[in-house]
Amino acid sequence: MASDLITEKLSFQVKSFQESFEILTNSISLNGMAKQFDKILRGNFFTTKVNIFHRDKNSPKWTNLINKNVFQHQSEVENFDELALKIVANSDSSELFTITKLIDSKLIAIVLGKKFDGTSYSEIDKITFQIFIQIFDSAYQVLLSRGKEKKLIFSLNNRVSQLYSLIDTGIEISKIRFGNDLLELALSRAIALTNSSYGRIKVTNKKGNIDEIHFPPNIIYGKPKVKFRLIKKFVDVGIEYEFTLCEKESREGIIQFEDTDELLLGAIARQVQAAIENDRANKEALENETMKRELAVAASIQKRILPEKLPTIDGYDISGINIPSKEVSGDYYNVFKLEDGRYAVIVADVTGKGMPAALLVSTLDASLRSYLDFHIPLSEMAVKMNTIIYKSSTADKFITFLIAVLNPENGDIDIINAGHNPALILRKNNKIEKIDAGGVAFGMFDMGLPFASEKLNLKKGERLFIFSDGIPEAMDKKEVEYTDERLEKYFVEVKPKSASEFISSIVADVRSHTKGEIQSDDITALYLIRQ
């Protein structure tokens, strides 16, 4: 056939070629292209059947992309020349066959069946078929390019999404109080970000007890055996948090984790660690704030209870001091003038400090004021007060208590010591008397145990010293105590004219012993001189 004639005939089909290319490039898969190509070939060649097979380069198996017909052209494939696009016709040219290699090395084999009118395929049909094959090849290249472009866009979008998710996870973690909800959120985000199949967080406490959190929640970790895993752990105040991600997914199956996955898991683990640290800092700040408020309330209670000024007793000089070791002392002292003209001199020491101690001191002060006005014997009053303190306090709280009721007219003193440091009396002959008669501290037992009082007389020039254990137990840097012996020696040797001088000087002596060391206990003292 003359080339001019071929050119002329083909020129009539240019539009058909263009439309075919557009149709094929609109397909989203090789199968879709094959289905469209089937229609195009049938329409252009008026053929009864079309078969389109494909085979991956390294696969021996041919797959029919249109129907289930089996591939029956093995001999043609064996003679296939990769470099030449050849159209093979059967003996009477009633069928055409070709095989071509696509850009990604896939092989495509196409069979054109008999024409409806029974005529043979002409030379121009073979050329037209060849052009359609080239159009299919070009459209397939477009499909692959579009696929690559889609993959690239997907990958870029996925990276942006990972970044946003990481930021959002950090924000959400910072909003949730630390607990299982926070760990579940962190784990599920780490799993989604890294395309893991599943994972867990194992929390091992100091005693070796283990808690586990899984995502998805119903997963049984490690069954079947994990092929690929990614682990990140950190320790916070002795508790170990271990993050494990298992089996990175891909469309082709399970794959090894990448460096980016390790970075993402590390970032989320650090966010959790920061949340744990923040939670602890917040709790501490809250506790400190609560403690400060509690101490402020306790201090105001104590301010109302402790005397601003002691009463003046004719013929006597009395002075007292209370130096708390913390903001609020657990010690108590006071001097009351009773209705019958006598004076009650009291020193007490509550176990503990702060609000609980202040409340107990408040109870002691209130009950003391009530009972002193009833003029009941001290021993009876002590029993009643013990019962009140016992009922008002917890098992670990009790009060050591010493009361001396002084008749200023004759110097008679009635004393009860309930578990407190002994009161000291310095006689004219420079001898010390220790008063520890009484019973156990208030609040320890409520079994009706008796409290025995002791009566004595303070003569002119004699001195009475009542103190709390904060003086003899004051410690220096090496934890060496001031001691009862040093206190008694000081009491004997230092006899200033005024009670306040003695109080100031013994406090200075204690300070010289502790050498600036932080005061470990409250210091309370009362000093009485009969003039």
Place this chain on the structure above:
Amino acid sequence: MVKDFDLTSKMVNNVLVIKTEGYINNSGGEKIAQAFEEPFNSGVTKLLIDIENSKVVNSIGISFLIEIIEKLNSKGGKLYFTNLDPSIEKTFTIMGLFQFAEKVASIDDIK
């Protein structure tokens, strides 16, 4: 390993409604694609995925959803999502799903 994903599907008028439960990952995405395939080949072109009980989705699961969107679009159909968790909605937006799919409050919003 126990089941970590489940779904139910039903036809409501001409809309295929798939309700998911659990992690939409490779196996979850594959199950959605399988549930979609037969109705789609039978001519269904509207799919509503109720994602209320799925709070976590990974990019492999999303790739299955994109394929479904492409198939529906090639037939002039559409994919709809309802009951989206805010974090998943943000992920879908970044991944470009809402260029071709739509979020709706309920099936009544599908015309």
